Amino acid sequence: MAEERLTDEAVRDPIKEWFIPIFGEDDHQQPEPEAKSKHPIPKAPAKFREYKQEKKYFDPRVVSLGPYHHGKDLLKPMEKYKITAAKQFVDDLKDETGGRGTIYKKFMELTGVWKGFYDAEMVPKRISDDAEMVTKRISDHDFARMMFLDGCFVLYFIENELPFDGRATMLEISNNLIPLIIRDMFLIENQLPFEVLDALINLRWGSISEGKEKILKFIEWKVFIPMGFFGIDHFIMAFLGLPIDQPLDERPFHGSLHLLDILRNILLDFPPSNGAENDSSEQRNFGSVTELKEIGIRFEKRYMQPLMDISFEEHLLFPRLLLPTMFINDTTISLLLNLTAFEMCSDIHSGCGVTSYIRFMDSLINHEADVKELRSKGILHHSLGSDDEVARLFNTWPGDVRNDIQLYSGISTQIFEHRNRKVKISIAKWLKKYFGSPWTAISFVAAVLLLVFTAIQTYFAAFS
Incomplete structure (x- = not known):
């Protein structure tokens, strides 16, 4: 009985019960707006998950990044490429970085912070061959290794795909998978904390600027040009490998949480002012x-x-x-x-x-x-x-x-x-009506000339 009472209290809505004496049992209140997530890398909201073909737009199709979709059978074939990228990363490290010990220490130190980027309730409780078997929370050890493998894959994939600058034979990924991987890299549920990439870039190059420049070039070439944000002249210059002399723009990285956030900052030419939010139905x-x-x-x-x-x-x-x-x-x-x-x-x-x-x-x-x-x-x-x-x-x-x-x-x-401006609009409409196309313009001019010639002919006929 005690357990039943506790269960009833757990599911009871105290707010609704508080208002029952006022609105009655059958009160149908407006649903509360969906609460915003405190986590920098949240799951897609329910309203978006209800959208048609939502899996097509929110679930990764080739590669998992981060814990939300890790271990799914569909995504396992890409794990071998993560291993390849991680091995290459260790081989490329500068001698002064300290090698494997430095990597392990760095990632274990920051694992607690990086875990806070995700909603723990939505993370599979362990990494296993069977993603449906939930037995325990993912350990810091496994989480840190997952961050390392995923981060290495992202960096080397970006470098691999840069035109005239990448290691075209390093990962040897099938060409038909590349657009799908790029799509997966910018899903809200498939993000890595940018601090993971930042740590790897610093370990490998010793300077964050080189890594940032590669990320910006990748977004420009693989995202913006296909989306039509650049003109044909820019496309030709990039295709021919001609330099586009632009200094590294640090603004997209200021306070950026992950790759999707960086993409958003570039699209919006950050930092914009945080304007007042309102219901769009109230706008004219x-x-x-x-x-x-x-x-x-x-x-x-x-x-x-x-x-x-x-x-x-x-x-x-x-x-x-x-x-x-x-x-x-x-x-x-x-x-x-x-x-x-x-x-x-x-x-x-x-x-x-x-x-x-x-x-x-x-x-x-x-x-x-x-x-x-x-x-x-x-x-x-x-x-x-x-x-x-x-x-x-x-x-x-x-x-x-x-x-x-x-x-x-x-x-x-x-x-x-x-x-x-009614007069201005009336003149514009008149001009459009009679000069909106070559045929209407010709017809109008011909009609005017006909009137002029008729008037002249009438004048001479009357006074001759």
């Missing part, structure tokens, strides 16, 4: 692409710009809304889903820059005609089935609707100011 809807086009706003693409760099430029009659380019495919969707999931569930970052970008695009895109217009301007490219599928992608994006309203508030204000 400034109109879709086709609606804005009707009032004279033109859309133009910009290359090599972060997601936040959306601008509105006033001109005499036709203002311009400049948007960064993007290629939308399964990889892009996976990256953006994991970035917005990280913003939603992590209590470490208060900013919601990527989520705000998604909400901004959702405001612009209501129907396939909006996607078609952006595609015609070179702003959006996609490999999905149709423009309608792209529209539904933005319109049904999972998760919370909270975002940073300050990021694009200036653009929203400028658009509404333009809407209020």
